[in-house]
Amino acid sequence: MQKILSIAATASALAIAASAQAGDVRIMWYSDGIEGEVMQDLLDRFSEQNPDINVTLDNVAYQVIQEQLPIQLAAGEGPDIARVTNLKEQADHWLDLTPYIEDPAYWNENFGDQFDWMRPDDTEIIPGFMTQLTLVGGFANKTLFEQAGVEMPGEGATWEDWVNASTEVQESQQLPAAFVIDRSGHRITGPMISYGAQLKGEDGKPAPLDAAAQEFITQLVGWTESGQHMKDVWVSAAGTTYRAGADEFINANIAFYYSGSWQVANLTTKIGDGFDWVATGSPCGAAGCSGLPGGAALVANKNTQNPEDVGKVMDYLASTEVVKEFTERTLFLPAHQGVIKAGDLDFQTDDANAKAALEVFVAATGDLLPEANAIPAWRYANAVYGGMVSRISQAMAGEMPVADIFARIDNDIAEQVAAADAGQ
Amino acid sequence: MQRGVSYWVMAPLRWLARMADVPLRAWQRLTGQGGMIALFLLPNMAIFTVFVLVPLVMNALYSTTGGVEFFLADRPYIGSDHYQRLLDCGSYLDPLSCRDDMFWTAVWNTARFVIFQVGSIILVAMITALILNRAIPAKAFWRAVFFFPVLLSPVVVGLIWKWILQRQGLANLGMVELGLEPVNWLTERFWAFVAAVGVSVWAHMGFYTLILLAGLQAIPRDLYEAAEMDGTPPFRVFYRITLPLLMPNLLVVLVLALIRAVQIFDEAYVLTGGGPGTSTMFITQYIYEVGFANLLRNPGLAAAASILMAGVLVVLTLIQLWLSQRAGKR
Numbered sequence: 001m002q003k004i005l006s007i008a009a010t011a012s013a014l015a016i017a018a019s020a021q022a023g024d025v026r027i028m029w030y031s032d033g034i035e036g037e038v039m040q041d042l043l044d045r046f047s048e049q050n051p052d053i054n055v056t057l058d059n060v061a062y063q064v065i066q067e068q069l070p071i072q073l074a075a076g077e078g079p080d081i082a083r084v085t086n087l088k089e090q091a092d093h094w095l096d097l098t099p100y101i102e103d104p105a106y107w108n109e110n111f112g113d114q115f116d117w118m119r120p121d122d123t124e125i126i127p128g129f130m131t132q133l134t135l136v137g138g139f140a141n142k143t144l145f146e147q148a149g150v151e152m153p154g155e156g157a158t159w160e161d162w163v164n165a166s167t168e169v170q171e172s173q174q175l176p177a178a179f180v181i182d183r184s185g186h187r188i189t190g191p192m193i194s195y196g197a198q199l200k201g202e203d204g205k206p207a208p209l210d211a212a213a214q215e216f217i218t219q220l221v222g223w224t225e226s227g228q229h230m231k232d233v234w235v236s237a238a239g240t241t242y243r244a245g246a247d248e249f250i251n252a253n254i255a256f257y258y259s260g261s262w263q264v265a266n267l268t269t270k271i272g273d274g275f276d277w278v279a280t281g282s283p284c285g286a287a288g289c290s291g292l293p294g295g296a297a298l299v300a301n302k303n304t305q306n307p308e309d310v311g312k313v314m315d316y317l318a319s320t321e322v323v324k325e326f327t328e329r330t331l332f333l334p335a336h337q338g339v340i341k342a343g344d345l346d347f348q349t350d351d352a353n354a355k356a357a358l359e360v361f362v363a364a365t366g367d368l369l370p371e372a373n374a375i376p377a378w379r380y381a382n383a384v385y386g387g388m389v390s391r392i393s394q395a396m397a398g399e400m401p402v403a404d405i406f407a408r409i410d411n412d413i414a415e416q417v418a419a420a421d422a423g424q
Numbered sequence: 425m426q427r428g429v430s431y432w433v434m435a436p437l438r439w440l441a442r443m444a445d446v447p448l449r450a451w452q453r454l455t456g457q458g459g460m461i462a463l464f465l466l467p468n469m470a471i472f473t474v475f476v477l478v479p480l481v482m483n484a485l486y487s488t489t490g491g492v493e494f495f496l497a498d499r500p501y502i503g504s505d506h507y508q509r510l511l512d513c514g515s516y517l518d519p520l521s522c523r524d525d526m527f528w529t530a531v532w533n534t535a536r537f538v539i540f541q542v543g544s545i546i547l548v549a550m551i552t553a554l555i556l557n558r559a560i561p562a563k564a565f566w567r568a569v570f571f572f573p574v575l576l577s578p579v580v581v582g583l584i585w586k587w588i589l590q591r592q593g594l595a596n597l598g599m600v601e602l603g604l605e606p607v608n609w610l611t612e613r614f615w616a617f618v619a620a621v622g623v624s625v626w627a628h629m630g631f632y633t634l635i636l637l638a639g640l641q642a643i644p645r646d647l648y649e650a651a652e653m654d655g656t657p658p659f660r661v662f663y664r665i666t667l668p669l670l671m672p673n674l675l676v677v678l679v680l681a682l683i684r685a686v687q688i689f690d691e692a693y694v695l696t697g698g699g700p701g702t703s704t705m706f707i708t709q710y711i712y713e714v715g716f717a718n719l720l721r722n723p724g725l726a727a728a729a730s731i732l733m734a735g736v737l738v739v740l741t742l743i744q745l746w747l748s749q750r751a752g753k754r
Contacts, residue, residue, distance in 0.1 A: 066717075066719075067716055067717050070721065071494065071716065074493070074494030074495075075494055075495075086719070089719070089720070176591065185719075231608075231611050231700075232591060232610075232611050235611050235699045235700035235701060236610065236611065236696070236697050236699050236700070237696075237697030237698060237699050238697060238698025238699050238701065238702045238704075238705040238709065238713070239698060239705070239709075239713040239717060239718060240713070240717065240718050240719050241697055241698075241717065243697075382719035382720055383719070383720050385719055386718055386719040386720060390526075390702075393699065393700075393701055394701040394702060396700075396701070397611075397613060397699065397700035397701030397702075397703065398613065398700075398701070399613070399701040399702060399703070400520070408525070415509075416720045416722075419490065419491070419492065419720065419722045419724075419725070420491075420492050420720050
C-alpha cells in the first residue's frame, strides 16, 4: 500500500510540475561554449529582482533543439522560450511579443534588422531577438604553420591558396588532414556564393546548382579524395546530420578549420595555451570572400500559458546592459544595434587569440556578399542545405562520382520544396 | 478459534475481494465462461489497442497525407503518392534507378545486413553453444561472459565500439603497436559495414547462444553414447544427431534473429551514423531521418516507408508462427 501511495504521490507531483503554473517560465537552451553558465547567472539575477516569476533554464544538446523542439512546437507544446538557429522554418510558432514588452520601439530599433530572419513573410511581429550574430569563417593553427615553416596566406587569399598552404603543413607535420569544413550545408553555402553561385531562383525558390556551385563542390570532393580535406567529419553520418570539426582543430589534427565565430569561446576554452591560433575570415572565390551570416535567437513560443511573464523575461534579457554583459562574457558578436554602436565592448578573456579573432570576424562582416546576406531570411535555405550535405557525403565516401550528384541534389531539393509546400 | 494479527490486517482486503466477487459472479451468470474470458482480456486488449492498433491506423493515415504539418487534420490528403514515390524504380535491383534512391539504398543495405548478421550470429552462437555444452572449466562464468553484452544498452554498445574503432581508437592503437597499418574502420565503406555487422553479432549472440544451449542440453545423452560405441566420427555425430534434434531451436533463433536484424537501428546509428555515405544506413534510420531528423521533415513519407517495413515484419512473423506450429505437430 505504501508503495502504491508513493507512486501516486510521485505521479501527482510530476503532473503538477508538468502543468504550466502562473509565474513559471521555461527556457530551452543549448550551448556552443560557456553561454549556458552565463545565461544561468543572468537569470539568477532576474529571479532575485522578480521573485514572483520562476524561470527555469533547461540546458539541452543542440540536437534536441533541431530534432525534438520542432515536434513539440507542432504538437502545441514546448518551452515558453527557446534558443534556436532554425528561425525562418519555424516562424509560425513564435509569439508576437509586441503586447507583452514594455517598449516595442526599443526592440525595433536595436534588433529590427534581423526580425525578418525569424518572422513569417509579410508580417511585422516581434518574435524575439538574436542572442548573437554569427559569421562563417576560418581558423588557422598558427603554431603548426610556424613549425612547418609555411607562410600563412594573407588577405585576399583564395580557397586554393589556403588548401595548398595547409597541405604543406599537413605533409611537414604528418597530420591526418590539411583542413576540415563542418558537415553542414550552411557552412559550404558561403564559399559557394564566394565562387559566384546563385542559389535563389527568380521565383524565390531554389535554383538548380549552377557552374559556380558545382565548381566548389567538385573541388571539395576532390580535396577529400586526395586526403587534404578530413574525410571523417563528412562521411561519419548519413542524411543531413550536423557534425562539427572543432575537435580535430582543437587536437591539432588539421592546420585550417572552416566553421564560424561561435567557435571562438569553445576554442579559447579548450585550446588554452596549447597552441596559437588565428581567425582568418573566409577564403576568396571568383565573386568575393564571403562567409554566411546567421546566429541564434531567443524566441517566445506561441503556446506559452504565461505571455506576460515571458515578456518580462525577454525584456530583461534584451536590455542593453544584459546584452552587453552576455556578449562580453560569451565572446559572441552582438546583434544589438545600441551595443554595436557604443563600441565599448570589453570581451572578458585573457586570450589574445580570442580577442584578435573577434576583431577579424567583425571586420569580415564587410566582405559579405548581398546573396549571402539574403540567405538567413530565405525559407528554402534548409531545403538547399539538406539536399547538398547528404549527396556530397555520398560522393566523398566514393558511392557515386561527383558529376552524378548535381542532378540528384537538384532533384532532392525540388522534392523537399514540393513536400514543404504541399497543402499551403 | 484464535485469530492472529494477520487475520485482522487482511480483513479489509478480504472484504474488498468479496465486494469484487459480487459483480464478477453476476457477469459470469449473464455471459457464461466466454464472458469471463473477455472481461479478463479486456485490460490487455485496451492497452494493445491504445498503444499498438491506434498508432498503426494513425500511421497508415499519415502515409496518405502530405505537407510538413504535425496534426492529421492540418495535412492534405494525397492518396498513394508517397507509396508511388517509394516504389517508383527503373529496377529494384539498382537503387540509383529509383525515384527515392535513399529508400532503396536503405532497403538493400538492410537486406545485406540481415544476410550477413543472421548468418554470422547463427554460426557464432552455434559454435559457442557447442563449446559451452562441453565439460569446460568455469562453465558458468563463460556463459555469463557471453550473455553479458545482451544486458547492455544498444547506445552503450555503439559508443564502446566507436571508441575502439575510431581513427585514433584502441583498435588502431593496438595495430600500430604491433607494427601494422591503422585501418579506417568507420570511414571506409567495407570496414564500416563489417563493423556494424560484427558489433551487432557481439551484442546479440549471447541470447541466441542460450536458446541453442538449452536445445543441446535437451538432446538425450544415450544417443551420443550409442554413436560413440559405434565409432561414429564427430562431424557425422553433429550432422546426424545434433543438427536434426536442434532444428526446432535453430528455426526459432533464425526467425527471431531475422526480425531483430530487419529492425537494426540504435547501435549501428551510434557507431557509424549511417555512413560512410549511406553504406550503413538501414531502413529504420531512413524512416527516422525522413520523419524526424532532416532539416525539412516529411512525416507522411516516413509513415509510408514504415508501413512497407511493417509488411516485411508481418511476413517474417507469419513464417515464425507457421514454423512453430509445424514443430509443435511433430
